[in-house]
Structure formats: C-alpha cells, structure tokens
Amino acid sequence: MSIDLSQFRDEVVSSILIRGQVEREGIDFNGRRIKFLKPIGYEGEIYRVDGEKLLYLEIFYRYKEDCGRCLEPFIRDDSTTITAKLSMKPEELVEDEDEDIIYYTDDRLNLQDHIIDTIILFLPMKPLCGDDCKGLCPKCGTNHNKEKCDCVVEDIDPRLEKLKEFFSDK
Ligand SMILES: [Zn+2]
Ligand SMILES: [Zn+2]
Incomplete structure (x- = not known):
C-alpha cells in the first residue's frame, strides 16, 4: 500500500480520504500467533491543518488466536485507531517520544508497518476466549x-x- 500525498501540493486540497485493505496472514510475537481471517481493513483521512498533515485512521480486523487459559482457538473482531502527525523524513532522524510522527518520503506514505504495530499494541495482554473462561x-x-x-x-x-x-x- 502506498498513499500519494502529492495531491497536497495543490493548496486547495485540505484533506485526502484513504480506504483500503492490507493482506497479511498473521503476526508472530512473544510466542503468540495471531491469524487474520480476512484482510485488515482501514479507513480514514489525512487533514491539512495549519501547514501540518494529520492522520486519523480506523483499522478493522478479524483474527483467530488460542486462548491462554483453555488453549482452544477463538475468533474475535476488533478495531482500533491511529492518530499521528505526518512528516517528510528528515536526513537525520531525531527521536521525539512525545509525539506520534509517521514519516514519508517522496510524497509516498506507507502505513502497513504502522497498522501492524498498532494492532499488536492493541491486543489484550493475555488472549482469552472469554472473560469467564x-x-x-x-x-x-x-x-x-x-x-x-x-x-x-x-x-x-x-x-x-x-x-x-x-x-x-x-
Ligand atoms: Zn481434573
Ligand atoms: Zn478459554
């Protein structure tokens, strides 16, 4: 996926609508295995506000994981959001912990890694088929x-x- 930001070169354009899907089989992390049962959907908008570009993105996904208590697989539908400032990638990257900045180069924005990272952060600490398992x-x-x-x-x-x-x- 690659979003074309060159539309913002036109001063009249104040926002770009984005919508699409990311094909990803699953995520392996911390000994856990998340399997996506359909493409990850995303929908949102990039706004130009006071010369800054701001992203608001909703992410929808359906996944399957094994319960950490009874070990049976369960299926869950979930959604989360990304809000971040977009910035052209500088020559030297200065880490700023206080702000969520997503960098892009040559007017192309790729959100795939950010979408996956955001889903990982949003997953519950312990996978459970239900609170009452x-x-x-x-x-x-x-x-x-x-x-x-x-x-x-x-x-x-x-x-x-x-x-x-x-x-x-x-
Ligand atoms: Zn027993
Ligand atoms: Zn369970």
Whole structure:
C-alpha cells in the first residue's frame, strides 16, 4: 500500500480520504500467533491543518488466536485507531517520544508497518476466549468450559503460597 500525498501540493486540497485493505496472514510475537481471517481493513483521512498533515485512521480486523487459559482457538473482531502527525523524513532522524510522527518520503506514505504495530499494541495482554473462561484442570487437563472432572485441587491463595514458601525456608 502506498498513499500519494502529492495531491497536497495543490493548496486547495485540505484533506485526502484513504480506504483500503492490507493482506497479511498473521503476526508472530512473544510466542503468540495471531491469524487474520480476512484482510485488515482501514479507513480514514489525512487533514491539512495549519501547514501540518494529520492522520486519523480506523483499522478493522478479524483474527483467530488460542486462548491462554483453555488453549482452544477463538475468533474475535476488533478495531482500533491511529492518530499521528505526518512528516517528510528528515536526513537525520531525531527521536521525539512525545509525539506520534509517521514519516514519508517522496510524497509516498506507507502505513502497513504502522497498522501492524498498532494492532499488536492493541491486543489484550493475555488472549482469552472469554472473560469467564474456566481454563483447564491443573491435574487432568479437562477443559472446564466443556465438562467437569472429579479432581480435588487445593485452592491456595497465591499470597498465602508465598508466605508458605517463606516459612519453609527457615
Ligand atoms: Zn478459554
Ligand atoms: Zn481434573
């Protein structure tokens, strides 16, 4: 994908509408595997405001991932946004942590990497098929969302566990 910014050379143009899709099979990161079930959609606008170019972009995606608790795959539809200032890439890049700047060269803007990075940032820390996922039995591995088992699992408060470890060292 490449967006042509040369339209802004015309002073009358105050905004450019953008819309499209990014084809991407999936993302692997931190031992996680996200599989996209359809192309990632994006839709937004680049505005010219006081000589600056500002981007507002909505991103839509459907993905499949394995639940971190019960290990079953689940499918989710989600959306997020990118807001950033666009700037011509300078000779020497000065890192400015305070501002979200996306650089472009020769009036061409490529947002693909930014779209993927934004999705990664927006993903939940821990993938869950649902907030109420009961997970697997730590003893027999039965998926407690589907059936019960007769295992007796000692339910130890993690804080108490720490205390127990502490005293057993003495
Ligand atoms: Zn689950
Ligand atoms: Zn069990």
